[in-house]
Amino acid sequence: MLDRYDNNSVSLAATDLFCERDDRVLFESLSFAIGNGDLLQLAGPNGAGKTTLLRLLAGLNRDYDGELLWHDEPLDDVFSEYAARRLYLGHSAAIKRALTPIENLRWLVSPWAEQANISDDELWQALEQVELGGYEETPCNQLSAGQQRRVGLARLDVVPAPLWILDEPFTALDVYGVEWLEQRIQRHVERNGAVVITSHHALQNIPSLQRLDLGLLAASPSRSDAVSDAEEGAS
Numbered sequence: 001m002l003d004r005y006d007n008n009s010v011s012l013a014a015t016d017l018f019c020e021r022d023d024r025v026l027f028e029s030l031s032f033a034i035g036n037g038d039l040l041q042l043a044g045p046n047g048a049g050k051t052t053l054l055r056l057l058a059g060l061n062r063d064y065d066g067e068l069l070w071h072d073e074p075l076d077d078v079f080s081e082y083a084a085r086r087l088y089l090g091h092s093a094a095i096k097r098a099l100t101p102i103e104n105l106r107w108l109v110s111p112w113a114e115q116a117n118i119s120d121d122e123l124w125q126a127l128e129q130v131e132l133g134g135y136e137e138t139p140c141n142q143l144s145a146g147q148q149r150r151v152g153l154a155r156l157d158v159v160p161a162p163l164w165i166l167d168e169p170f171t172a173l174d175v176y177g178v179e180w181l182e183q184r185i186q187r188h189v190e191r192n193g194a195v196v197i198t199s200h201h202a203l204q205n206i207p208s209l210q211r212l213d214l215g216l217l218a219a220s221p222s223r224s225d226a227v228s229d230a231e232e233g234a235s
Helices: 050-058 075-085 101-116 120-129 145-157 175-190 214-219 230-234
Strands: 011-021 024-035 039-043 065-070 086-089 163-167 194-198 209-213 227-229
Touching: 011 050, 024 050, 024 194, 039 050, 039 214, 050 086, 050 163, 050 194, 065 075, 075 086, 075 101, 086 145, 101 120, 101 145, 120 145, 145 175, 163 175, 175 194, 209 214
Parallel strands: 039 194, 039 209, 086 163, 163 194
Antiparallel strands: 011 024, 011 065, 209 227
C-alpha cells in the first residue's frame, strides 16, 4: 500500500489536538503541519508536554482528542505504512546493553532491513561514522553513556525514513557527537526530509528551523505567539 504516495513524501497534519495528564491540560486547539524540508523544534519547560506530543506524532500514544493525518488519512488507519516512513528515537538510548553495537544496530534497523536492502557493510560504516570503530563487538554494558547513545543514533545513517521524530537526541553526547548530529539533521532537511525534535540544545544555521513553545502555547490563546523561526527564538 506504500505506492499510494511517494515513499519520500512527508505530509503529517495535526488538527485541534487536546491532551491532558493528571487532570492538567498539556495543550489544546493545537494545529500544525509537517512536510518535506521542515524542521520543528518543540520547546517549553519540563512537564509542558514535549515528549507526550512526540509520542502522539509517532503513533505511540493515542490518549488525545483531535486528529492526526498522514497524507490526509487518519494515522490509525495507515499506521503500518506510517511506521515504515517515520523513525522515532526516544529519550533513552533504546539499546540492549548485553548486545554489542553491531548486534544492536542489526536489531534496530530490522524493520527496514529487507525492504531497504540494508547491508551489514552499511551498518559497520554507520558505527564508524559515530566514532565507534573498534567497539563494534564490545558489549554495550562496557561502553559509556555517550557511546551507547551513539549506537542508537547510528541508525540515522541507514534507515530510509523521511520523517525523524527525535526526543532529546543530544543527551550525553560529547563535542564530536553534537557536531555530527547537527550536521546529520541539517543534511536530512536539505535532502528534503523532515525532523521534529525536542532538545535543550540550541540548533543553529538551519534556515527552515521553527520552534513551537508549548509553554507559551499554554499561556496564549494564539498559536502564532508560540511559534518562532530560528532568529526570533534567539533574540
